[in-house]
Amino acid sequence: MAPGFPASVAVIGLGYVGLPLAVAFAEAGVSVLGVDRSEAVVAGLRAGRSHIEDVPAERLGAVLERLDATTSTERLPQADAVLICVPTPLNANREPDLTALTAASDAVAGQLRAGQTVVLESTTYPGTTREQLVPTLERGSGLVAGTDFHVAYSPERIDPGRTDFTLATTPKTVGGYTDACGAAARDVYATVCEDVRVVSSPDVAELSKLLENVFRSVNIALVNELAMLCDRMGLDIREVVDAAASKPYGFMRFDPGPGMGGHCLPVDPFYLAWRAREFDFSTEFVELAGKINQQMPYHCVQRAERALNDQGKAVRGSRIAILGVAYKRDVGDIRESPALKIVALLRALGADVRYHDPHVEALPELELRHEPLDRVLADADLTVIVTPHSHVDYDAVATDDRIVLDLRGVVADRRRPSVYSL
Structure with a gap:
């Protein structure tokens, strides 16, 4: 399985992460199969209507010949790479809800063929790719990860509305199940990203994504707590921060x-x-x-x-x-x-x-x-x-x-x- 320029890519989940990614690959000349369970989303995309502000209708319309949106996963075997970008929210108890990821993994497993590269982009906890995705793909396909097909994790770095750092210019992190898996995923993303950095494992890539956002969460919490203290002290927190x-x-x-x-x-x-x-x-x-x-x-x-x-x-x-x-x-x-x-x-x-x-x-x-x-x-x-x-x-x-x-x-x-x- 020699990694190289992907002729076709499938993106599962056409939301804030998946649609910009699908359009970027289509703009690079890659044939893209976009899969989403929402019939309304698919119908809109087929008609040239974007539901994501970062993808204006003009940009979507320019690539419709290479971007085929559908609710079906039947044509997944035609893709060189399958990128999973489904929601991973929290449930009512503030615990991980992997319902959409489980459904997408099962769907890919049923269509997986030898030689494909599967990459998970959805935010999740360290160990998900290795402990959840890989066993599901192997069990459903009868193939062996790292031998018959490649698996990797690559955290999304999408900030809606941002224009100074784009998908192309923001460094992309990739963690492969094996070294060969990492190299294959790197080559897939090199099509649309200027700087792709491979780390030693999916777990490292998964935790790096959490660290990026935990860092911001902790610092925002610090200044918010000080804001409440300043309120009691009669001080202007913004003047304090400015100083x-x-x-x-x-x-x-x-x-x-x-x-x-x-x-x-x-x-x-x-x-x-x-x-x-x-x-x-x-x-x-x-x-x-x-x-x-x-x-x-x-x-x-x-x-x-x-x-x-x-x-x-x-x-x-x-x-x-x-x-x-x-x-x-x-x-x-x-x-x-x-x-x-x-x-x-x-x-x-x-x-x-x-x-x-x-x-x-x-x-x-x-x-x-x-x-x-x-x-x-x-x-x-x-x-x-x-x-x-x-x-x-x-x-x-x-x-x-x-x-x-x-x-x-x-x-x-x-x-x-x-x-x-x-």
């Missing part, structure tokens, strides 16, 4: 906020903590960071209560405008967004909550829809800036006669009496 960040060495800036969202930061620490317990080890530092960040929406709601109380108003019956419900700036991704918890908590207290976010047309579970900015701001007793999209002039929002709770530090004059901060 510390002036040090040119030994300090990396992290800013406080209403909590973490997205597909990685709120999830990855719990994957690591769960896996660590199997080794009779408690990752107390990691778990504490997760707990602190999960509590931030509650702290934000308390700040809203106090801001209204200063005006002689109760939360119950007050009209509250929420600006931004996506988990990050200028994207429409609401996965694990702290705004959802903030809205739910305020409504539970009896508030009349409206939101403005043109990136998110509706929140079906909360039975809310996006409204124009002027309509949301009209007659609002309190305006809460949760996610600061770039289309809004927040200094214009924070007028002297409008009470604003700025959870992101985007209002220039934070000392204005009508502006409350985190």
